[in-house]
Amino acid sequence: MNKEFLVESMSHGAYAIATDSESGKKIFVENACPGDVLDLEIYDERKDFSFAHISEVLTESDLREEDPKCKLHKICGSCQWQHVKYDEQLNFKKKNLIDLLKQNQVDLSLVGDLDGNVSITGLDEPWHYRNKVIYPVSSVKSTGRVLAGYYKRKSNELINIKYCPIQYSIFDEIIDRLKELCTEYTISDPLMRHMLLRASHDQSEVLISFIVRGKLLDKKQRAAIRTIFEKIYSEYEQIKVCTLNINDDSTNVILGPETELIVGERDFIYDQIKNVTVKISTSSFFQINNKQFCNILNAFEGHTENIKPHKVLDAYAGLGSISLNLAKDLPETQFYAFEINSSAVTDALENIKENNLTNLNFMEASAEEYFQSHDKEFDLIILNPPRKGCTNKVLDALMRRKELKDILYLSCNPATLARDIKYLEKKSNFRVQSIKAFDMFPHSFHLETLVKLTR
DSSP states (O other): OEEEEEEEEEESOOOEEEEEETTTOOOEEEOOTTTOEEEEEEEEOOOEEEEEEEEEEEEEEEEEEOOOOOOOTTBBSSSSSTTTTTHHHHHHHHHHHHHHHHTTOOOOOTTTOHHHHHEEOOOOOSSOOEEEEEEEEEOOOTTOOOEEEETTSSSSOOOOOOOOBOOOOOHHHHHHHHOOOOHTOOOTTTTTEEEEEOTTTTSSSEEEEEEEEEGGGOOHHHHHHHHHHHHHHHHHHHHHEEEEEEEEOOSOOOOOOOEEEEEESSSEEEETTTTEEEEEEEOOOSSSSSSHHHHHHHHHHHHHHHHHSSSSEEEOOOOOHHHHHHHHOOOTTTEEEEOOOOOHHHHHHHHHHHHSSSEEEEEEEEEEHHHHHOOOOSSSEEEOTTTOOOOOHHHHHHHHHHTTTTEEEEOOOOHHHHHHHHHHHHHHSOOEEEEEOSSSSSSSSOOOOEEEEEE
């Protein structure tokens, strides 16, 4: 049954939202924009909400982007909001963040006027910002032509990407050439699972890795991969590293534990993130948007200048991008950091040496292990957990630290951020003092948020 609907808002995900005036149900619609009047076809009706396809756009919203840069944005799983004007994307992300905090009944009294005091930082040029791409690989069975790209939304169907406006421009050309070479030398699925490319912010250094199933890799295929890498290495002066990563696990974890340098004089590329030089290897955890991450670092520096801490802990530190910069700017402050991923810890220790830092101590540990076995007192703790947020054990450990006055919580998931803040509020006297959001992933629904909590 077809109906007409006015789209009211964007959801906390890929969908826009309309309401069925008869039932009061919320209806979630992909590729719709608030202000659109649509003819919808319900394809999944549930008790409290429904999902619908657009049958026809009857009236286009003024908030719609007239000419999206990518013609595949309606089906590609990477950009869910590209059909919405960029300034409006920022407005909807800020609104959704505030709504989630309110829905979780977070105490925002110290923040004051939410519209005025909750900021969101966008990009002047919200394109070509991704410094890393990981493309699944397949092939055309009839011809053997190798394909690489992103999956179609909610499917395992691969979209062969020729041009992607959100990634560094150098990637398009290199990936196209890699597909040609892989076709020529018959390197594809099921042997090869993914192609990975990373680049420095000025695109002067590029790292390439093939993620393969080791149990399917024989001498002939290994020789073919080496030839592919040698050819592409000779054709592009920007390519500094070509590696082979082995992953035989049948999970959704992309990288395996074993990485081998095939071509290149080193197994990492150099990049600059604000004031520090970083070495980035195949498996390094590094922020995807260099320019926006620099804006986040500026916000961290603003907070630490005001707090004047003597001891700072960087929890879930990755390769240490945050604490590396803060330690360099605040040489009299002692920094401590931990990370559970052993390769990230190796990267961090290398980067501490690279930048001649003597006030940053880094170790391998999970958050639960660290807080259970270490009782060092800190003036400030930085939290930067994965999307699932912090466990209650970690939050309980923070609350038991009576000396702790401030927490800076950087989150890539507003839902788990709101949940964790509410848990801290219910069990302690930590309260939100400031909220700054950063559009790390333009044209998607994702949002990075930095919250300062004060006891």
